[in-house]
Amino acid sequence: MNMMPKFLVAALVSLWATMLPAAAQPHRDFDTLINEPHNMVYKGICTFEDLAGVEDFHWQERVAAYKVQPEVLKLLAAELHQYELVLLLGTWCEDSHQLVPGLYRLLQDAHYPLEKVHIIALDRDKKGKYDEERTYAVQQVPTLIMRLGGVEKGRITETVTSSLEEDMLSIMATVEDAEENGPDE
Numbered sequence: 001m002n003m004m005p006k007f008l009v010a011a012l013v014s015l016w017a018t019m020l021p022a023a024a025q026p027h028r029d030f031d032t033l034i035n036e037p038h039n040m041v042y043k044g045i046c047t048f049e050d051l052a053g054v055e056d057f058h059w060q061e062r063v064a065a066y067k068v069q070p071e072v073l074k075l076l077a078a079e080l081h082q083y084e085l086v087l088l089l090g091t092w093c094e095d096s097h098q099l100v101p102g103l104y105r106l107l108q109d110a111h112y113p114l115e116k117v118h119i120i121a122l123d124r125d126k127k128g129k130y131d132e133e134r135t136y137a138v139q140q141v142p143t144l145i146m147r148l149g150g151v152e153k154g155r156i157t158e159t160v161t162s163s164l165e166e167d168m169l170s171i172m173a174t175v176e177d178a179e180e181n182g183p184d185e
Contacts (some may be wrong), residue, residue, distance in 0.1 A: 013024060028122055031129065034092075034145035042091045042121035044129035048104050054091050068109045072165040077110035079172055082148060088132065089142040092124055095158050096142040105146065106164050109117045145173050 030044030040054045053057040087103070089096040107114060120132045122141055127133055136145060140158040146168065147153065154171030161167050 029129065033123055040091050041123055043123045043127070044121060046119050046121050048100075048117070048119065051089075051091070051100060051119070056091070057097050057101055061099055062098070063105045066102035066105040068106050069163060069165055072169055073106070073109055076106075076169050076172070077112075077164050080110050080112050080168070083153070083172070084147040084150075085112075086120070086136060086145040086147060087117055087142060088120045088122055088128070088136060088138045088145075090124070090126070091121050091142050095140075099142050099144075099160070099164070102164055106168075126178070144168075148175060 028044075028046055030042045030046045030050070032040070033043055034041040038056055040056065042050070042054075047067070051057055054111070063109060085107075086099070089100055104114075107117065120128055120136075122128050122133055122138070126136075126138060126141060134136070142156075142158065144156040145152055146155065153175045156167050156171075162170075
């Protein structure tokens, strides 16, 4: 009789874990298509840690060099935790090399849980391991998608308009305005 409750608890815990959003389950599922200095091509799901190992990102230097605007960070950090972030990039792409270390720095400074960032590396043809380029309608990399309640609320594509934090805050402000004014206004 004692075995049944333990089995039931284990089964429920296992079921609960599979129901977590994919972004809450950090994992790696990528292939290294090319593994040469200054020519690394990943395809699939990876982490910031994986990207830090790609020489072309110049990770430590670019993370340290990114200067987050403190006044904007404070506003961003207050609400950002509500959003799921999906980042599609190319390990071969200079725009990704420039943007992603700064994003990492920004998220760290905002105390955003990095396990909520779903990172997908696309190959040089901008194809994902599981057709993510079609799922997320990606034509350029990097593409940062901000989702709220499983629904896309905005994206930053290839380059920023002002800065990462200002562009992200702008997306959040648009969502807030839409919620306040309703769909008819």
